[in-house]
Amino acid sequence: MRNFISVQNVPDIVALLNKAIHIKQNPSEYSVIGKGKTIGLLFMNPSLRTRMSTQRAAYNLGMNVMTVNLDKDSWQLEFGDGAVMNGSTSEHIKEAAGVISQYCDIVGLRSFPGLIDREKDYNEEIFNAFLANLSVPLISLESATLHPLQSFADMITIKEHHRSEQRPKVVLTWAPHIKPLPQAVSNSFAEWSIASGAELVIAHPKGYELDEKFTKGASLITHNQSEALQDADFVYVKNWSSYTDYGAMPEVKENWLLNKSKMELTKQAKIMHCLPVRRNVELSDELIDDPSVSLIQQQAGNRVIAAQTILTEILKEL
Amino acid sequence: MRNFISVQNVPDIVALLNKAIHIKQNPSEYSVIGKGKTIGLLFMNPSLRTRMSTQRAAYNLGMNVMTVNLDKDSWQLEFGDGAVMNGSTSEHIKEAAGVISQYCDIVGLRSFPGLIDREKDYNEEIFNAFLANLSVPLISLESATLHPLQSFADMITIKEHHRSEQRPKVVLTWAPHIKPLPQAVSNSFAEWSIASGAELVIAHPKGYELDEKFTKGASLITHNQSEALQDADFVYVKNWSSYTDYGAMPEVKENWLLNKSKMELTKQAKIMHCLPVRRNVELSDELIDDPSVSLIQQQAGNRVIAAQTILTEILKEL
Amino acid sequence: MRNFISVQNVPDIVALLNKAIHIKQNPSEYSVIGKGKTIGLLFMNPSLRTRMSTQRAAYNLGMNVMTVNLDKDSWQLEFGDGAVMNGSTSEHIKEAAGVISQYCDIVGLRSFPGLIDREKDYNEEIFNAFLANLSVPLISLESATLHPLQSFADMITIKEHHRSEQRPKVVLTWAPHIKPLPQAVSNSFAEWSIASGAELVIAHPKGYELDEKFTKGASLITHNQSEALQDADFVYVKNWSSYTDYGAMPEVKENWLLNKSKMELTKQAKIMHCLPVRRNVELSDELIDDPSVSLIQQQAGNRVIAAQTILTEILKEL
Numbered sequence: 037m038r039n040f041i042s043v044q045n046v047p048d049i050v051a052l053l054n055k056a057i058h059i060k061q062n063p064s065e066y067s068v069i070g071k072g073k074t075i076g077l078l079f080m081n082p083s084l085r086t087r088m089s090t091q092r093a094a095y096n097l098g099m100n101v102m103t104v105n106l107d108k109d110s111w112q113l114e115f116g117d118g119a120v121m122n123g124s125t126s127e128h129i130k131e132a133a134g135v136i137s138q139y140c141d142i143v144g145l146r147s148f149p150g151l152i153d154r155e156k157d158y159n160e161e162i163f164n165a166f167l168a169n170l171s172v173p174l175i176s177l178e179s180a181t182l183h184p185l186q187s188f189a190d191m192i193t194i195k196e197h198h199r200s201e202q203r204p205k206v207v208l209t210w211a212p213h214i215k216p217l218p219q220a221v222s223n224s225f226a227e228w229s230i231a232s233g234a235e236l237v238i239a240h241p242k243g244y245e246l247d248e249k250f251t252k253g254a255s256l257i258t259h260n261q262s263e264a265l266q267d268a269d270f271v272y273v274k275n276w277s278s279y280t281d282y283g284a285m286p287e288v289k290e291n292w293l294l295n296k297s298k299m300e301l302t303k304q305a306k307i308m309h310c311l312p313v314r315r316n317v318e319l320s321d322e323l324i325d326d327p328s329v330s331l332i333q334q335q336a337g338n339r340v341i342a343a344q345t346i347l348t349e350i351l352k353e354l
Numbered sequence: 355m356r357n358f359i360s361v362q363n364v365p366d367i368v369a370l371l372n373k374a375i376h377i378k379q380n381p382s383e384y385s386v387i388g389k390g391k392t393i394g395l396l397f398m399n400p401s402l403r404t405r406m407s408t409q410r411a412a413y414n415l416g417m418n419v420m421t422v423n424l425d426k427d428s429w430q431l432e433f434g435d436g437a438v439m440n441g442s443t444s445e446h447i448k449e450a451a452g453v454i455s456q457y458c459d460i461v462g463l464r465s466f467p468g469l470i471d472r473e474k475d476y477n478e479e480i481f482n483a484f485l486a487n488l489s490v491p492l493i494s495l496e497s498a499t500l501h502p503l504q505s506f507a508d509m510i511t512i513k514e515h516h517r518s519e520q521r522p523k524v525v526l527t528w529a530p531h532i533k534p535l536p537q538a539v540s541n542s543f544a545e546w547s548i549a550s551g552a553e554l555v556i557a558h559p560k561g562y563e564l565d566e567k568f569t570k571g572a573s574l575i576t577h578n579q580s581e582a583l584q585d586a587d588f589v590y591v592k593n594w595s596s597y598t599d600y601g602a603m604p605e606v607k608e609n610w611l612l613n614k615s616k617m618e619l620t621k622q623a624k625i626m627h628c629l630p631v632r633r634n635v636e637l638s639d640e641l642i643d644d645p646s647v648s649l650i651q652q653q654a655g656n657r658v659i660a661a662q663t664i665l666t667e668i669l670k671e672l
Numbered sequence: 673m674r675n676f677i678s679v680q681n682v683p684d685i686v687a688l689l690n691k692a693i694h695i696k697q698n699p700s701e702y703s704v705i706g707k708g709k710t711i712g713l714l715f716m717n718p719s720l721r722t723r724m725s726t727q728r729a730a731y732n733l734g735m736n737v738m739t740v741n742l743d744k745d746s747w748q749l750e751f752g753d754g755a756v757m758n759g760s761t762s763e764h765i766k767e768a769a770g771v772i773s774q775y776c777d778i779v780g781l782r783s784f785p786g787l788i789d790r791e792k793d794y795n796e797e798i799f800n801a802f803l804a805n806l807s808v809p810l811i812s813l814e815s816a817t818l819h820p821l822q823s824f825a826d827m828i829t830i831k832e833h834h835r836s837e838q839r840p841k842v843v844l845t846w847a848p849h850i851k852p853l854p855q856a857v858s859n860s861f862a863e864w865s866i867a868s869g870a871e872l873v874i875a876h877p878k879g880y881e882l883d884e885k886f887t888k889g890a891s892l893i894t895h896n897q898s899e900a901l902q903d904a905d906f907v908y909v910k911n912w913s914s915y916t917d918y919g920a921m922p923e924v925k926e927n928w929l930l931n932k933s934k935m936e937l938t939k940q941a942k943i944m945h946c947l948p949v950r951r952n953v954e955l956s957d958e959l960i961d962d963p964s965v966s967l968i969q970q971q972a973g974n975r976v977i978a979a980q981t982i983l984t985e986i987l988k989e990l
Contacts, residue, residue, distance in 0.1 A: 064390070067390070072700070072703070072732075074727075074728055074731055076724065079427070082426075082427060082428050082429055083427065083428065084422070084424075084427075084428040084429070084445070084450065084453070085453055087420075087422065087427065087428075088394065088420055088422065088453075088454065088457040088458070089457055091392075091420050091457075092392055092420070092457045092458075095392055095418040096390075100731040102723075102724055102727050102728070104720065104723065104724065105426075105427065106720075108426070108718075108741075108744070109715070109718060109719065109720070109723065109741065110718050110719065110720040110723075111718055111720070111948065114951070118952070118957060119951060119952065120951070120952040120953060121950035121951045121952060121953050122850045122950065122953050126948050126950065127720070127947065127948035127949070128949070128951050130960075130961075131947050131948060131949060131960075131968065131969075131972075132720065132948075134969045134972070135720070135721055135724075135947065135969070135972040135973075136724065138969070138972060138973040138976065139724040139725055139727075139728045139976060140724070140728075214440045311445065311449050311453065312429065312444050312445035312449065312450075313445070313446070313449060314439035314440065314444065315432070315437060315438070315439050315446050316436070316437065316438040316439060317438060317439050317440050321436060324448075324449075325448075332449065333449075333452045333453070333456070336449075336452070336453040336456060337453075337456040340456065340457060382708070385708070397745070400744075400745060400746050400747055401745065401746065402740070402742075402745075402746040402747070402763070402768065402771070403771055405738075405740065405745065405746075406712065406738055406740065406771075406772065406775040406776070407775055409710075409738050409775075410710055410736075410738070410775045410776075413710055413736040414708075423744075423745065426744070532758045629763065629767050629771065630747065630762050630763035630767065630768075631763070631764070631767060632757035632758065632762065633750070633755060633756070633757045633764050634754070634755065634756040634757060635756060635757050635758050639754060642766075642767075643766075650767065651767075651770045651771070651774070654767075654770070654771040654774060655771075655774040658774065658775060
């Protein structure tokens with residue numbers, strides 16, 4: 037594997053999931069594969085889970101880690117071709133990426149969408165600028181439209197907890213929030229669920245349609261949460277802002293907050309969430325705190341395994 | 355040892371001090387005990403000494419270190435049970451601590467008091483919330499009411515420099531400052547001095563009484579600095595704000611700034627301070643800069659030994 | 673080598689350059705020389721290249737690294753002798769440097785000039801205060817007046833790319849910018865070029881004279897860019913603010929932006945820049961993006977080699 041930006045970079049998702057399970061069972065198998073290698077983790081936005089889990093994964097492989105808060109430790113980057121840089125940007129991505137490529141063997145990058153200009157965000161201008169100018173592999177620590185390390189960890193979690201021979205029925209259900217969030221986790225969960233062969237159902241209020249590019253292949257997309265929950269094995273709870281009226285939060289009159297009684301529609305489904313979760317806004321205490329239902333901590337734990345597996349695959353080919 | 359939050363976590367303080375001295379004399383004895391282990395250092399407030407000395411201690415034991423400025427790199431945590439999180443907090447301590455427990459083998463945490471709500475601070479709500487939700491050991495890098503790594507380093511320093519067979523007479527004397535400071539270092543120094551068998555005398559102006567919970571066992575608590583200094587072996591200089599009129603700075607008319615002539619009352623006592631010190635406000639240049647009197651740098655140096663000893667004790671039981 | 677603050681600390685520049693070339697060809701020769709040693713990198717200002725390249729260099733030698741943003745992670749330092757610290761500074765350099773010396777084996781420091789008080793900046797008050805109070809070696813990560821790791825990397829780059837038996841003709845040419853920049857890179861480049869035996873020509877508009885202390889030994893200092901460029905082998909492009917009217921930006925009416933036609937005056941010279949560069953303000957896209965002309969990325973890459981060589985020299989004597 038060279039870059040890890042989306043599920044498209046994964047040649048065989050079943051094989052990758054099996055590798056992850058193997059690494060989880062044999063955590064020290066590759067404990068020196070990264071010796072003498074350095075990963076640079078570049079953050080344009082805050083991070084807790086991704087920052088710590090990716091660092092830990094790198095340490096588990098013997099790598100050195102450099103963490104840079106690009107927004108605070110350094111200066112603002114320019115992405116425009118031919119720009120006359122007489123404004124607030126101090127360094128062009130062409131220089132920055134070239135330089136960073138000489139200091140790091142692998143680069144991780146987090147860059148959230150602005151949620152203002154959909155075309156810019158969905159063209160992944162920042163990630164594509166890095167990709168075009170880096171000469172070392174790039175791992176997404178969440179881009180404008182995708183969060184593949186999260187989705188990979190989610191798929192590992194589903195694989196570990198699905199107890200039937202049949203393919204799992206996975207429901208991605210929209211949840212309320214107090215401010216507009218990116219669609220990245222939802223887009224990414226959709227494309228990974230479909231690619232890994234799950235039956236994916238998406239439920240959301242009117243106005244919250246996701247980009248079809250990522251949801252194509254879902255069994256059902258509905259505005260009816262109850263319909264979606266029928267016989268579900270896994271219920272993935274997530275807020276996102278509007279893709280069509282980009283970045284907006286169209287009013288929602290129905291109650292989309294999941295609760296125990298709604299969960300009775302499912303096949304004793306497990307609840308999933310990528311975190312951070314706003315308790316009693318996105319998801320109720322009663323569900324989060326019930327260990328027989330919630331897989332939230334397991335997902336977070338698998339973030340280390342996901343990162344460690346991806347790093348191992350990339351290191352093998354360095 | 356499991357957690358290190360206060361002197362209460364120390365089963366045998368004499369044995370612990372002896373271990374520290376041993377480690378100082380044999381710094382590389384445990385240089386691989388932490389191999390493959392990661393400590394996460396979480397800062398809710400600024401830090402120089404604690405940040406660097408704890409990192410260095412961890413490196414000396416072969417550990418990996420992840421430093422997170424929880425206030426800047428990440429987002430604001432919620433601590434309230436049952437909170438409807440529709441405000442400024444983005445993640446509940448229940449999730450955050452659970453997640454961090456999966457990424458770190460040991461966690462260090464710094465969280466200063468707000469100095470507004472005494473009950474909240476003195477209940478150590480933040481530390482107790484971490485303790486309740488972490489599944490890995492927790493080391494205090496200074497809490498609302500205590501700073502045990504500092505006090506442990508102070509006790510090591512006293513042990514190294516006390517030249518008599520008799521127990522040392524240790525004076526904790528209040529010093530002026532320009533803004534209200536926590537009582538943490540003073541509380542902690544008091545309980546560690548008493549627990550380690552020193553004769554503790556505390557001197558402070560009226561209105562600066564400390565919580566008896568920590569000072570119980572002191573030989574004398576007085577408003578008369580000169581009385582306190584009589585025959586002292588060690589003089590610990592520290593400002594703190596009022597505990598009774600919580601966080602306030604009651605006016606002080608007498609001159610509490612220590613100087614050479616006041617020191618003549620002592621038994622050629624050594625001066626101690628936890629740093630940072632505001633020169634010529636808390637303590638005069640003439641005392642700080644006199645190497646025959648000041649142990650300030652030695653205390654700071656012993657911060658590495660203190661952290662290294664505690665980490666070793668915790669790692670042994672992991 | 674003990675400290676690395678300026679070219680004055682280099683006993684034999686030819687030997688040092690040869691060591692750098694040797695290390696570049698044998699990158700793992702000293703991969704354990706720093707084992708068990710820790711470098712503290714202290715930043716009073718933002719940094720990307722220096723932060724990452726110095727970290728990488730330290731990792732390549734087996735060192736541990738502690739990075740501290742002194743302006744954000746910690747608190748403001750006092751540098752005044754005898755200061756009554758009742759203002760915004762919380763810790764005196766005397767304490768801070770003493771403490772840091774006990775936690776680090778080597779210290780790196782970045783501290784930009786204020787560009788207001790020339791005497792203060794050119795006396796290198798901050799660096800000299802650290803030097804006076806540290807008991808471990810100090811490496812400049814850019815001071816008020818010098819940037820020796822950059823200049824050393826520049827000299828390595830010139831050595832690698834100079835194809836003639838004759839000494840290279842090196843032109844340092846002023847470039848436009850939108851805000852006042854330090855003279856540090858220019859001062860440093862001048863003294864290193866002269867010390868390494870190059871023929872140095874400096875070109876700048878009136879009012880931008882550099883301190884003679886650093887430029888003494890240059891073959892020519894001119895206000896005529898074309899005159900300077902004649903037969904140049906290397907053209908180093910850099911903006912700086914006025915030294916005489918300290919920190920000001922005297923108006924410049926001529927066009928100092930370098931372009932391809934101006935470069936025809938040279939002996940097919942290579943272009944150099946320390947980065948970050950403001951494209952089409954300091955230097956045009958056509959020059960930066962032409963790999964047959966630009967050595968900019970090579971300079972940045974050599975930052976690791978420069979730091980690694982200096983660290984090796986210092987570690988050998990620890």
